[in-house]
Amino acid sequence: MAALPRQLVPSTSALTAFDAVAKLGSFSAAAQGLNLTQGAVSRQVALLEGQLGVRLFERTNKGVVLTAKGEHYAAGVSDIINRIRTLSLETMASDAKGLLKLAILPTFGTRWLMPRMPDFIRRNPGITINFATRIGQFDFRSASIDAAIHVGRPDWPAADCQFLMHETVVPVCSPAFRQQHPVRGPRDLLSAPLIDMASRPGAWQHWFASLGIPVSHRQRMSFEQFSSVAQACIEGLGVALMPTFLIAAEMEAGQLVEAYDWRIQSPSSYYVVRPLDRVDYGPAARFAVWILDQAAQFHRSGEVSKDPAVHTPHR
Numbered sequence: 181m182a183a184l185p186r187q188l189v190p191s192t193s194a195l196t197a198f199d200a201v202a203k204l205g206s207f208s209a210a211a212q213g214l215n216l217t218q219g220a221v222s223r224q225v226a227l228l229e230g231q232l233g234v235r236l237f238e239r240t241n242k243g244v245v246l247t248a249k250g251e252h253y254a255a256g257v258s259d260i261i262n263r264i265r266t267l268s269l270e271t272m273a274s275d276a277k278g279l280l281k282l283a284i285l286p287t288f289g290t291r292w293l294m295p296r297m298p299d300f301i302r303r304n305p306g307i308t309i310n311f312a313t314r315i316g317q318f319d320f321r322s323a324s325i326d327a328a329i330h331v332g333r334p335d336w337p338a339a340d341c342q343f344l345m346h347e348t349v350v351p352v353c354s355p356a357f358r359q360q361h362p363v364r365g366p367r368d369l370l371s372a373p374l375i376d377m378a379s380r381p382g383a384w385q386h387w388f389a390s391l392g393i394p395v396s397h398r399q400r401m402s403f404e405q406f407s408s409v410a411q412a413c414i415e416g417l418g419v420a421l422m423p424t425f426l427i428a429a430e431m432e433a434g435q436l437v438e439a440y441d442w443r444i445q446s447p448s449s450y451y452v453v454r455p456l457d458r459v460d461y462g463p464a465a466r467f468a469v470w471i472l473d474q475a476a477q478f479h480r481s482g483e484v485s486k487d488p489a490v491h492t493p494h495r
Contacts, residue, residue, distance in 0.1 A: 190228050190231055190232070191224075191227075192261075192264065193224055194224045194225070194227050194228040194231070195228070195257050195260070195261060196214065196224075196261060197210065197214065197216075197220075197221045197224035197225055197228075198224070198225050198228050198236065198253075198254070198257060199254065199257050199258055199261050200213050200214055200221070200343075201221065201225060201237065201244060202236075202246055202250065202254035202257075202258070203254075203258070203476070203479055204346075205243050205244060205245070206243040206244060207221050207222050207225075207243075207244065209346070212333075212334065212343065212449065213334075213342075213343030213449070214343070215334045215341060215343075225237070232253075234247075234249050234250075234253075235247055235249070235250070236249065236250035236253060236254075237250055258476065262473055262476070278306070278307060278308075278461075278462055278463045279307075279308050279309075279310065279326075279463065280307050280308070280309045280310070280326055280327065280463035280464060280467055281309075281310045281312065281324060281325050281326045281327075282309055282310070282311055282312070282325070282326065282327050282328070282329075282467065283311075283312045283313070283314035283318070283323070283325045283327070283328035283329065284311055284312070284313060284314070284328075284329050285313075285314075285315065285329050285330075285331060286313050286315070286405045286406070286407065287405060287406035287407050287426050288329060288331070288426065288450065289311070289313070289329065290407075291426050291429075292425070292426070292478075293329065293471075296474050297309075299470075299474075300467065300470050300471075303470065304463070304466055304470075307463045307466065307467075312325060314328060315379055315404060315405075316332075316379060317330070317332075317336055317337075320339065320455035320458070321455070326454065326455075326458055326461055326463065326464040327452060327453065327454045327464040327467055327468065328452075328453045328454075329344075329450065329451070329452060329453075329471075330450070330451045330452075330453045331347075331379070331448050331449070331450050331451075332379075332448050332449075332451075333447075333448070333449070334449075334451055336451075336453050338455060338456050338457075339453045339454060339455050339456060340453065340454050340455075340456055340459045341451045341452075341453050342451060342452050342453075342468060342472060343449060343450075343451055344449070344450040344451055344452055344471065344472065344475040345449065345450050345475050345478065345479060346445050346446070346449050346450075347423040347424075347425065347426075347445070347446045347448065347449065347450065348423065348424045348425075348443050348444070348445055348446070349383065349387070349421045349422060349423055349424070349443065349444060349445075349446045350421070350422065350424055350438055350441075350442070350443040351369065351387070351419050351420070351421055351422075351438065351439040351440050351442070352413055352419065352420060352421075352422050352427065352431070352436045352437065352438055352439060353413050353416075353418065353419045353420075353436070353437065353439045354413055354414055354415070354416045354435065354436065354437070355434065355437050356416055357413075357416045357418070357419070357439075358437055358439055363439050363440045365440075366388065366391045366393060366440055366442060367393060368440075369419060369439065369440060370388075370393075370395065372418065372419050372439075373400070373401065373417065373418035373419070374400050374401075374418055374419055374420070375400060375401045375402070375403070375409055375412055375413065375417065375418045375419065375420035376400045376401065376402040376403075376420075377402070377403065377404075377406065377409055377420070377421075378402045378403060378404045379404070380421075380446075380448060381402075382447075383421045383446070384400075384421060386444070386446075386447055387421055387442070387444060390442070390444045391442065401417065401418060406422065406423070406426055406427075409422065410422065410427055410430055410436065413436055414430065414435045414436060419439045421446075422436070423446065424443065450475075452467070452468050452471050452472065454468060
């Protein structure tokens with residue numbers, strides 16, 4: 181069989197970098213998701229564009245957008261990468277039977293992951309799953325965990341962190357609270373009772389900074405789980421920064437409303453994490469490929485980015 185011209189067979193590194201930038205809309209976000217430097221991602225995309233002789237992105241002040249040819253190429257490349265991942269997984273773990281010990285975040289697990297788990301179980305009938313609730317990093321070996329869902333940054337020691345999704349946060353409160361404490365501008369919130377999520381003590385500082393308002397941390401009401409934070413807001417105890425996709429039900433029911441219409445991308449993102457010495461363990465590998473595909477579908481559906489305006493913090 182005649183060899184294919186080299187330009188028709190780009191490297192998987194270049195394709196993966198292109199796919200990440202196409203999905204996330206920026207080189208910096210793609211670099212974070214791939215755990216690479218922004219320069220490395222930019223070089224891979226430049227190599228791909230040079231190899232194809234086609235411009236795939238238009239650079240703008242706000243990031244990058246796909247060209248018409250880039251959009252066509254991205255649609256096919258995403259499917260190909262997912263197929264390669266699946267084939268690689270099937271090769272590494274042809275015997276999928278086994279036990280998967282999975283650590284999940286309470287609210288993310290209940291509201292986003294569990295409704296999708298029947299699909300994983302249907303596709304992997306030989307895998308038994310034991311769920312454990314964990315918040316923050318832990319030692320995989322002592323906890324006897326094969327994989328975890330992590331929110332934060334991809335900085336877990338001795339672990340493989342694969343990007344799932346960003347989150348958008350907005351300040352919310354109960355309708356009665358907003359009526360009693362009208363917010364005409366963001367500075368009005370400085371005197372309001374603000375509620376913290378214990379695992380994200382800098383969230384309010386980040387939100388105010390996005391509006392150019394410097395604030396120092398002060399002791400506030402704090403909870404460990406988002407479900408408790410949401411309930412505190414519903415009961416009128418104050419205002420909290422909440423991920424929009426995790427409180428959709430409360431917003432639709434009118435239990436929670438926006439205290440102020442300013443939505444930003446959180447500095448924390450979601451990752452699927454596996455210990456490096458267990459990264460090829462069949463059940464965990466299958467779960468990683470599956471949840472990456474679920475996150476990609478979620479992103480393509482627009483559910484993760486339905487917000488009318490997501491603002492970029494001032495630097």
